[in-house]
Amino acid sequence: MIPAAFEYVRPDSVEQALAELADPDAKAIAGGHSLLPLMKLRLARPSLLVDLDGLDLRGVSVDGDTIRLGALTTYDELLFLDASVPLPAALRDCANAVGDLQVRNAGTVGGGLAHADPASDFAAGAIAVGATLVLQSPAGTREVAAADFFVGPFTTLLKQQELLVELRVPVRGERSAYVSFDDPASGYPLAGAAVCGDAVGLTGVAAHPLAAPDVLDELGLDDYRRHLVTVAIDRARGAAR
Amino acid sequence: MARVEVTLRVNGEPVPLAVEPRTLLVHALRDELGLTGTKIGCDTSQCGACTVLVDGRAFKSCTLLAVRLNGAEVTTIEGLADGMRLHAIQEAFAEQHGLQCGFCTPGMILATADLLARDSDPDEEAIRRGLIGNLCRCTGYQGILASVRAAAEASR
Numbered sequence: 001m002i003p004a005a006f007e008y009v010r011p012d013s014v015e016q017a018l019a020e021l022a023d024p025d026a027k028a029i030a031g032g033h034s035l036l037p038l039m040k041l042r043l044a045r046p047s048l049l050v051d052l053d054g055l056d057l058r059g060v061s062v063d064g065d066t067i068r069l070g071a072l073t074t075y076d077e078l079l080f081l082d083a084s085v086p087l088p089a090a091l092r093d094c095a096n097a098v099g100d101l102q103v104r105n106a107g108t109v110g111g112g113l114a115h116a117d118p119a120s121d122f123a124a125g126a127i128a129v130g131a132t133l134v135l136q137s138p139a140g141t142r143e144v145a146a147a148d149f150f151v152g153p154f155t156t157l158l159k160q161q162e163l164l165v166e167l168r169v170p171v172r173g174e175r176s177a178y179v180s181f182d183d184p185a186s187g188y189p190l191a192g193a194a195v196c197g198d199a200v201g202l203t204g205v206a207a208h209p210l211a212a213p214d215v216l217d218e219l220g221l222d223d224y225r226r227h228l229v230t231v232a233i234d235r236a237r238g239a240a241r
Numbered sequence: 242m243a244r245v246e247v248t249l250r251v252n253g254e255p256v257p258l259a260v261e262p263r264t265l266l267v268h269a270l271r272d273e274l275g276l277t278g279t280k281i282g283c284d285t286s287q288c289g290a291c292t293v294l295v296d297g298r299a300f301k302s303c304t305l306l307a308v309r310l311n312g313a314e315v316t317t318i319e320g321l322a323d324g325m326r327l328h329a330i331q332e333a334f335a336e337q338h339g340l341q342c343g344f345c346t347p348g349m350i351l352a353t354a355d356l357l358a359r360d361s362d363p364d365e366e367a368i369r370r371g372l373i374g375n376l377c378r379c380t381g382y383q384g385i386l387a388s389v390r391a392a393a394e395a396s397r
Contacts, residue, residue: 001284008245008262008308029309036304037286039263049262051309076298080359100374101352102289105298106305 003039010051014165018138020050021161028052028163030072030111033103057110057165060085069167071110075122076101078109088169089241090176090194094125097180099187110164113149116156116208119188123150123209125178127201128194131169137162147201150208172197175240179232180204191225193232195240205229247311251276252320260307267291267302270317278318278347282376289375292348293317299355301374318347321354330354330392339388341379349375353389361397363389 011017020026027046029035030053038044057072062085069078075095081087098104098112098121112122113133126133126146133144138161146167149156158164180192180203189204193212203209205228206219213233221229244259251274260269270276270293279302282290286304293302294316321328330350333339340346349372356363356371363371368389369382377385 002265002268003263005261005263008306010309032306032309033286033304036306040284049306053309100289101355101371102292102299102301102374103286105300105355 001040003036004042004045006039006046007048008051009048010054012054014055014057014136014163015138017050017052017055017163018136018161020048021163023048024160026050026160028114030108030114031074031106032111033099033106034111034115034117052163060087062086062171065171067169067171069109069169071114071164071166072108073110075099075104075107075109075112079104086171086173088125088129088171088174088176088196090125090128090178090196090236091122091169093178093239094122094194097121097178097182097189097192109167113146113167114156114158114164116150116152116154117188118153118206118208119190119192119204120209121178121180121189121192121203124180124192124194124201124203125176126167126169127209127211128178128196128199129169129176129201130172130196130199131167133164134166134168135162136165141165143168147211150210153207155208177236177239177241179236179239181228181232191228191232193229193236195233195236200233200236202229202233245308247308249307249310250312250314252316253314258307262306262308264307265303266293266295266300266305266307266310266315269307270302270315276317276319280344280347282344282348287374287376288345289348289352289372290345292351292375294351294354297355297358299352316351316354318350321350328354329395330357330388333392333395334385334388337388337391338384339380340377340384345375345377345379349377349385353392356389357393357396362393365390 174197176196180189282288
């Protein structure tokens with residue numbers, strides 16, 4: 001399968017990338033492992049692809065009691081972080097749950113969140129650990145809580161001319177973990193729960209990843225899935241470290 | 242659609258290519274360069290038959306755009322052996338019956354190369370997990386597990 005034809009640009013600054021994204025048919029590409037399969041199926045047909053590879057949005061740093069994850073940091077990089085970075089265990093578990101070795105080499109934390117798959121592993125973790133997402137547009141930057149970022153299937157607060165540039169993870173020293181029950185064929189979670197202290201992030205069970213557990217009764221879940229969520233939360237609490 | 246000039250390093254040699262932006266790496270390798278060792282299996286980034294190394298890490302080449310890889314070092318199965326001398330992983334797959342039809346084997350071997358580069362002594366669970374993105378419909382995987390273990394021992 002071959003994607004429909006498109007124009008390609010590789011800007012070397014966020015500002016240039018945002019300018020290119022003024023085209024309403026333009027799409028930004030990071031790891032590409034969500035977007036390219038959609039383009040091959042022609043479910044996505046951007047006329048312009050804005051390659052983010054040239055942007056300086058990679059890497060992890062610790063800034064006081066905040067861990068800053070560049071949006072282009074790959075899942076694999078999170079798994080092989082220097083031991084001095086106090087990354088919450090839940091985020092490590094989530095990164096480890098994504099796809100397979102090859103997909104984790106390509107997939108980026110920012111790309112995955114911006115794609116907003118309703119069954120995104122990493123989104124559950126970002127919500128549970130209370131991550132703040134930094135969104136940059138020509139108007140400036142704004143900060144949004146991960147729990148508020150997702151608004152529907154594959155839909156977020158991001159505007160067309162706006163990029164998720166950084167995740168800020170507070171270091172609270174709380175125990176955390178992520179547990180999911182995966183569809184054996186797709187690998188995507190039927191239900192996944194990240195816990196961090198008392199906070200819970202869920203994925204796979206609603207139109208988008210969300211903070212829980214207060215909302216569980218409102219989701220209208222089938223019995224089996226409701227059961228899976230409850231067990232996933234319990235097991236994540238048991239695995240928290 | 243205008244073509245874009247890129248230069249990849251493929252198996253150690255610089256390769257200038259004029260590609261459409263939509264050209265997938267696997268098609269550039271197979272159709273433009275004749276490197277047909279890289280297989281197209283599912284074409285949906287699940288089976289891993291198209292796995293190659295890019296800058297030493299394993300990727301599914303059906304889900305990479307060649308235009309994005311200007312300057313990257315790409316290693317395919319054709320680039321692993323040293324002349325007629327097989328790479329230790331290739332040797333291990335041959336010795337341990339890590340293949341039957343062979344279609345998944347180039348991808349298995351290159352994913353194994355990445356796996357062993359991070360973990361020189363993986364246990365069975367680590368091998369199974371490391372190769373979860375590579376499907377084999379012949380062997381039942383036992384021979385592949387034995388091959389990866391043998392390759393790890395030979396490489397240490």
